[in-house]
Amino acid sequence: MNDMTPLLEIKDVSKRFEYVEALKSVNLTIGRREVVALVGDNGAGKSTLVKIIAGLCQPTSGGLVVRGEPVRIGDVRDANALGIVSVFQGNELCENLNVAANLFLGRELRTGCGIRDENAMVVRARAVLDTLSSSIQVGRPVASLSVGQRRIIAIAKTLLSEPDLVVLDEPTDSLSVMQTAEVLEYTRRLRAEGRSVIMVCHDLPDVFAVADRIAVLRQGRIIAVHETCETSYEQILAEMAGIVDEDADGRGDESDGVPAGGAVGYRIRVGTSRRLIERRGEQSGLPV
Amino acid sequence: MSATTAAPAQTTKTGGLLATIANNARQYGIVGALLIIVVVFQILTGGVLLKPNSFVSLIQQNAYVIILAIGMVMVIIATHIDLSVGSLVAFIGGICALLMERQGVNWGLAILISLLVGLIVGVWQGFWVAYVGIPGFITTLAGMLIFRGLATVLVGESVPITSESFRGIARNYLPNVLGWWGPFDGLTIVLGVACIAAFAWSQLHKRIRAQRVGLVPEPMSLTVIKIVVAALAIGFVTYLLASSGNADQGGTPIMLVIVGVLVLIYNFILTKTVFGRHVYAVGGNRKAAELSGINTRRVDFTLFVHMGFLSAVAAVCMLSRLASATAQAGMEFEMDAIAACFIGGTAVTGGVGTIPGAVVGAFVMGVINQGLSIMGVDTAIVKTIKGLVLLGAVAVDIMSKRKKR
Numbered sequence: 305m306n307d308m309t310p311l312l313e314i315k316d317v318s319k320r321f322e323y324v325e326a327l328k329s330v331n332l333t334i335g336r337r338e339v340v341a342l343v344g345d346n347g348a349g350k351s352t353l354v355k356i357i358a359g360l361c362q363p364t365s366g367g368l369v370v371r372g373e374p375v376r377i378g379d380v381r382d383a384n385a386l387g388i389v390s391v392f393q394g395n396e397l398c399e400n401l402n403v404a405a406n407l408f409l410g411r412e413l414r415t416g417c418g419i420r421d422e423n424a425m426v427v428r429a430r431a432v433l434d435t436l437s438s439s440i441q442v443g444r445p446v447a448s449l450s451v452g453q454r455r456i457i458a459i460a461k462t463l464l465s466e467p468d469l470v471v472l473d474e475p476t477d478s479l480s481v482m483q484t485a486e487v488l489e490y491t492r493r494l495r496a497e498g499r500s501v502i503m504v505c506h507d508l509p510d511v512f513a514v515a516d517r518i519a520v521l522r523q524g525r526i527i528a529v530h531e532t533c534e535t536s537y538e539q540i541l542a543e544m545a546g547i548v549d550e551d552a553d554g555r556g557d558e559s560d561g562v563p564a565g566g567a568v569g570y571r572i573r574v575g576t577s578r579r580l581i582e583r584r585g586e587q588s589g590l591p592v
Numbered sequence: 593m594s595a596t597t598a599a600p601a602q603t604t605k606t607g608g609l610l611a612t613i614a615n616n617a618r619q620y621g622i623v624g625a626l627l628i629i630v631v632v633f634q635i636l637t638g639g640v641l642l643k644p645n646s647f648v649s650l651i652q653q654n655a656y657v658i659i660l661a662i663g664m665v666m667v668i669i670a671t672h673i674d675l676s677v678g679s680l681v682a683f684i685g686g687i688c689a690l691l692m693e694r695q696g697v698n699w700g701l702a703i704l705i706s707l708l709v710g711l712i713v714g715v716w717q718g719f720w721v722a723y724v725g726i727p728g729f730i731t732t733l734a735g736m737l738i739f740r741g742l743a744t745v746l747v748g749e750s751v752p753i754t755s756e757s758f759r760g761i762a763r764n765y766l767p768n769v770l771g772w773w774g775p776f777d778g779l780t781i782v783l784g785v786a787c788i789a790a791f792a793w794s795q796l797h798k799r800i801r802a803q804r805v806g807l808v809p810e811p812m813s814l815t816v817i818k819i820v821v822a823a824l825a826i827g828f829v830t831y832l833l834a835s836s837g838n839a840d841q842g843g844t845p846i847m848l849v850i851v852g853v854l855v856l857i858y859n860f861i862l863t864k865t866v867f868g869r870h871v872y873a874v875g876g877n878r879k880a881a882e883l884s885g886i887n888t889r890r891v892d893f894t895l896f897v898h899m900g901f902l903s904a905v906a907a908v909c910m911l912s913r914l915a916s917a918t919a920q921a922g923m924e925f926e927m928d929a930i931a932a933c934f935i936g937g938t939a940v941t942g943g944v945g946t947i948p949g950a951v952v953g954a955f956v957m958g959v960i961n962q963g964l965s966i967m968g969v970d971t972a973i974v975k976t977i978k979g980l981v982l983l984g985a986v987a988v989d990i991m992s993k994r995k996k997r
């Protein structure tokens with residue numbers, strides 16, 4: 305395989321939900337060994353794009369090309385088979401199982417004939433959590449973990465396979481400073497290991513800390529893609545808010561109840577505080 | 593320094609036994625409840641409950657509930673329910689009887705075909721639940737009507753079974769191959785001792801494995817207590833069985849062997865295999881299971897196929913016991929099986945439950961049933977009492993969970 309073929313090409317992907325056009329002809333190319341940040345306001349379509357890459361939903365039109373081959377990613381298993389693993393928003397874990405069981409959920413180690421190799425999983429789980437310098441005990445029930453610890457578990461799951469592309473939807477959301485640093489370090493490590501990462505993130509300092517390129521999504525469109533070293537907070541914020549690129553198609557198709565004046569609100573705040581954007585909170589969870 | 597670190601270590605060790613018991617209060621509680629119920633009825637019935645032959649009939653009468661509860665507990669863990677198993681017992685029992693009595697099929701082959709029919713019915717119901725997405729409650733409610741109706745059409749009044757061998761399944765014992773040791777059946781004693789040894793070995797093995805990978809095993813004292821209690825219980829049951837029967841035969845009823853083997857196999861499947869883990873995962877958080885790449889549809893489908901198979905086994909056992917197929921066979925069995933699961937600690941919300949728990953739950957119901965009927969209590973009252981027991985068990989469960997929060 306030619307090392308120059310991009311890992312993933314998102315070609316003209318549109319996604320229409322009943323009343324909302326969540327993605328409009330999105331084109332994006334993910335190379336090998338790079339961290340691409342996907343930024344955008346709430347409802348911009350970031351999670352929808354992630355879900356399409358992960359196989360959780362299908363594009364209405366357009367398609368994905370992995371390593372030069374057009375593919376149909378029908379479900380999470382298809383994505384895994386292509387070397388794509390994802391951490392979704394919302395840390396879905398099984399409360400009734402322990403940490404090790406959750407880590408290996410869906411890819412249990414076996415001794416053969418469908419019998420689990422519990423010992424190997426415990427040992428491996430502990431090793432993986434060690435690499436994330438987490439002291440979570442692998443035998444603990446997940447029900448007893450904090451939000452941050454759950455996120456670590458969700459992220460640690462990606463370390464168990466040998467993925468080529470790791471997709472992280474808001475990985476630093478609601479993490480402590482230390483945990484955030486851990487996640488960013490983990491992202492860098494993935495790149496160092498030759499993997500690629502798509503990271504959806506609200507937090508621009510986090511984005512600028514790790515991303516090679518930043519793609520700005522606004523109302524379902526990719527507004528711009530920048531090399532991180534050639535752009536600034538102000539530019540990204542302005543693009544997220546739609547100030548630089550005044551949308552030609554107007555606000556008629558404003559997606560999920562974001563007031564039409566929302567963007568105007570940003571205009572005032574741009575450059576003063578990114579916190580205001582954070583505080584708007586996440587509106588859309590992960591629909592079934 | 594060393595004194596201060598040693599002290600807390602000491603307290604965690606001594607607190608370990610009580611803490612472990614408290615954490616698993618539900619499991620130990622239900623076993624304790626069963627022992628108390630047994631003792632109470634032993635007294636109330638003037639010692640009749642635990643006479644060897646009435647104990648054997650306790651097993652033979654409740655075998656079908658246990659067999660159905662094995663499947664039901666897995667189905668409930670995965671947040672489904674199966675209401676059709678009682679009707680399936682009548683339907684598949686009817687087919688089995690017709691094959692033997694009207695078609696002249698050999699009884700062994702008839703059983704095989706019946707099991708196959710159970711699998712097919714499981715595929716049918718699994719298809720609607722897993723691939724069409726109709727909730728198990730609805731699918732099996734439909735199944736309950738469909739198969740009861742079909743059973744009535746097939747069987748008519750009733751189909752008596754003439755094959756002695758087939759009728760023997762429910763009433764015969766394992767052959768007395770090791771002879772009589774005094775008043776006791778030798779084979780039964782050997783089996784009983786083997787069970788105790790196997791249980792002790794599995795408990796110790798579990799500890800050793802936990803320690804080997806650096807997990808904290810349960811306190812040694814608890815392991816010892818468990819082994820001793822189990823040894824006493826198994827020993828007593830062995831004594832009862834070994835002295836059961838009549839002049840011709842006695843010892844271990846064949847039904848007990850069937851139930852025991854099924855419990856062992858399915859408990860292994862549920863606790864040791866990848867599939868078993870996925871059943872718990874689907875029940876604990878279906879979305880997480882899906883996102884982790886588990887084929888949740890296949891898990892649902894497989895569960896209903898297992899349930900269909902186990903219903904067929906129960907049907908064969910029931911047919912053998914009644915020695916005649918009727919359209920009314922298996923009436924309300926689904927309720928007994930479901931009740932056994934919930935009494936045995938299966939969570940109403942899914943995700944939690946064990947096969948041994950369901951077996952204990954089935955015995956709780958069975959002992960109450962048997963005890964009250966020995967005492968001559970009206971069956972209507974028995975039903976009422978069973979209902980109250982179910983309500984009480986689940987209420988205790990839910991209230992103790994609420995307290996923990």
Ligand SMILES: Nc1ncnc2c1ncn2[C@@H]1O[C@H](COP(=O)(O)OP(=O)(O)O)[C@@H](O)[C@H]1O
Pocket residue numbers: 321322324325326344345346347348349350351352353559560587588591592
């Ligand atoms: N399953 C769904 N059904 C209908 N609308 C949806 C669904 N998922 C997302 N949307 C809509 O698509 C738009 C993009 O959502 P999302 O991708 O979650 O945004 P982001 O992750 O960028 O905040 C929103 O308007 C949202 O309401």
Ligand SMILES: [Mg+2]
Pocket residue numbers: 350351352393473588
């Ligand atoms: Mg999102």
